[in-house]
Amino acid sequence: MTPKLxxxxxxxxxxxxxxxxxxxxxxxxxxxxxxxxxxxxxxxxSATAIYNYFENKEALVRRVVTLGFERxxxxxxxxxxxxxxxxxxxxxxxxxxYVRFAFENREYFRVLFAMHADxxxxxEELPEGSGYSxxxxxxxxxxxxxxxxxxxxxxxxxxxxxxxxxxxxLLLSCKPDARCGHSGEELNAPDLLARFSDFVFxxxxxxxxxxxxTGSAAAS
Amino acid sequence: MTPKLxxxxxxxxxxxxxxxxxxxxxxxxxxxxxxxxxxxxxxxxSATAIYNYFENKEALVRRVVTLGFERxxxxxxxxxxxxxxxxxxxxxxxxxxYVRFAFENREYFRVLFAMHADxxxxxEELPEGSGYSxxxxxxxxxxxxxxxxxxxxxxxxxxxxxxxxxxxxLLLSCKPDARCGHSGEELNAPDLLARFSDFVFxxxxxxxxxxxxTGSAAAS
DNA sequence: GCTGTTACATTAACGCTGTTCACTTTACAC
DNA sequence: GTGTAAAGTGAACAGCGTTAATGTAACAGC
Numbered sequence: 001m002t003p004k005l006x007x008x009x010x011x012x013x014x015x016x017x018x019x020x021x022x023x024x025x026x027x028x029x030x031x032x033x034x035x036x037x038x039x040x041x042x043x044x045x046s047a048t049a050i051y052n053y054f055e056n057k058e059a060l061v062r063r064v065v066t067l068g069f070e071r072x073x074x075x076x077x078x079x080x081x082x083x084x085x086x087x088x089x090x091x092x093x094x095x096x097x098y099v100r101f102a103f104e105n106r107e108y109f110r111v112l113f114a115m116h117a118d119x120x121x122x123x124e125e126l127p128e129g130s131g132y133s134x135x136x137x138x139x140x141x142x143x144x145x146x147x148x149x150x151x152x153x154x155x156x157x158x159x160x161x162x163x164x165x166x167x168x169x170l171l172l173s174c175k176p177d178a179r180c181g182h183s184g185e186e187l188n189a190p191d192l193l194a195r196f197s198d199f200v201f202x203x204x205x206x207x208x209x210x211x212x213x214t215g216s217a218a219a220s
Numbered sequence: 221m222t223p224k225l226x227x228x229x230x231x232x233x234x235x236x237x238x239x240x241x242x243x244x245x246x247x248x249x250x251x252x253x254x255x256x257x258x259x260x261x262x263x264x265x266s267a268t269a270i271y272n273y274f275e276n277k278e279a280l281v282r283r284v285v286t287l288g289f290e291r292x293x294x295x296x297x298x299x300x301x302x303x304x305x306x307x308x309x310x311x312x313x314x315x316x317x318y319v320r321f322a323f324e325n326r327e328y329f330r331v332l333f334a335m336h337a338d339x340x341x342x343x344e345e346l347p348e349g350s351g352y353s354x355x356x357x358x359x360x361x362x363x364x365x366x367x368x369x370x371x372x373x374x375x376x377x378x379x380x381x382x383x384x385x386x387x388x389x390l391l392l393s394c395k396p397d398a399r400c401g402h403s404g405e406e407l408n409a410p411d412l413l414a415r416f417s418d419f420v421f422x423x424x425x426x427x428x429x430x431x432x433x434t435g436s437a438a439a440s
Numbered sequence: 441g442c443t444g445t446t447a448c449a450t451t452a453a454c455g456c457t458g459t460t461c462a463c464t465t466t467a468c469a470c
Numbered sequence: 471g472t473g474t475a476a477a478g479t480g481a482a483c484a485g486c487g488t489t490a491a492t493g494t495a496a497c498a499g500c
Contacts (some may be wrong), residue, residue: 035456035457037456051459052478053459073346162383165390166383169389196382200419201420203368203424206366255486265448266450268450269448270488271488272449
């Protein structure tokens with residue numbers, strides 16, 4: 001009755017083992033460490049056996065990356081649990097979670113958001129899963145609550161995403177320890193993100209600050 | 221008298237040819253297209269001969285990347301020629317030049333600012349050459365001219381850099397044609413950069429806009 | 441002129457990579 | 471039992487970065 005189940009079960013197990021081996025190799029040694037032979041060796045199978053489950057290395061990596069995005073989403077979800085809905089704090093927490101994921105899963109992150117050089121095309125679109133939608137909903141809530149100004153939500157999401165993504169990629173390509181020399185002092189990613197928050201929410205316009213502090217606005 | 225000159229001249233020429241071949245291969249096919257054998261074939265020399273000039277592939281790529289940053293600097297320098305010193309417009313033009321360089325030299329850019337996966341460490345620090353200093357000076361000028369608010373210049377440079385870098389890397393990893401689906405319409409990098417400029421300079425704070433428009437500031 | 445040294449190049453080879461091919465083994469259905 | 475399909479194997483190919491051994495030419499010093 002279940003022999004076919006057993007069979008496919010066994011195959012599924014092998015596939016799962018391949019994915020897990022791929023994930024681990026990727027996480028610890030980057031894309032070059034994930035070789036078909038290395039994956040096969042971990043699973044206890046020949047490299048060619050992998051081709052029974054994945055068309056090629058690219059397809060395998062694509063699947064592994066999908067798993068990575070799920071882990072990424074978990075970071076984002078966890079970030080908002082204690083932050084009030086509609087608050088700018090919640091947006092900040094999402095940014096911090098993004099940074100934390102990137103630096104706690106460095107090699108993984110490199111591949112997830114790698115410029116597509118060695119990666120398939122599909123997965124590099126903005127992840128449409130719960131991570132992105134959570135981000136988007138937080139922006140919509142913040143607008144409704146008046147925490148941030150009214151604008152096209154998608155545009156703002158992309159704006160914030162761009163910002164934190166740029167910080168992370170810049171720092172990751174900067175130094176392995178994620179620090180950047182900055183006028184004598186060393187700044188790490190969370191510090192920088194916090195400092196940038198002021199710019200992000202208040203902007204660079206001189207009047208904005210002057211008005212906020214002195215109230216000397218010229219009503220036009 | 222000059223035989224040694226001729227000799228070293230010949231060597232220099234070979235080295236130059238290697239660098240140019242590396243640059244071209246990198247520009248058109250990315251890091252994987254730049255193989256020692258391919259470079260050697262282009263130069264008309266065996267792959268191993270390259271090792272007389274460069275310690276290994278990494279060293280070669282590092283030198284090629286240095287050339288790339290010079291090209292990059294040229295983009296930035298050209299961007300400011302017509303823009304008045306101290307203007308926010310100048311900062312915007314630098315951002316646009318950054319984006320233009322990235323998309324006109326796509327593969328090159330990928331490697332220049334690649335997350336260091338396959339790259340040597342040194343070169344990935346923020347480029348200290350004329351490009352960065354030009355950027356920094358433009359920020360300082362803009363502060364003195366009152367175009368943007370007063371703050372730590374290095375922090376603002378990094379902030380702006382982060383922003384435009386994030387946009388480019390996100391879009392480059394998004395789709396090969398640098399477009400991103402966005403609530404129905406398709407946006408390209410220059411468009412997005414222009415739209416984000418408002419956020420960058422005015423911020424997301426609702427009061428900033430409200431005050432600027434209504435002048436209903438509460439002096440505290 | 442001869443010798444030693446150095447720079448520059450070569451070919452062969454090693455171990456690694458992704459992938460294909462031909463083949464075997466296993467498990468199931470009829 | 472036979473047939474079929476899935477699952478796994480090892481050999482092999484072409485490419486990769488790199489090393490080793492070797493050859494060649496041009497120079498310096500005696």
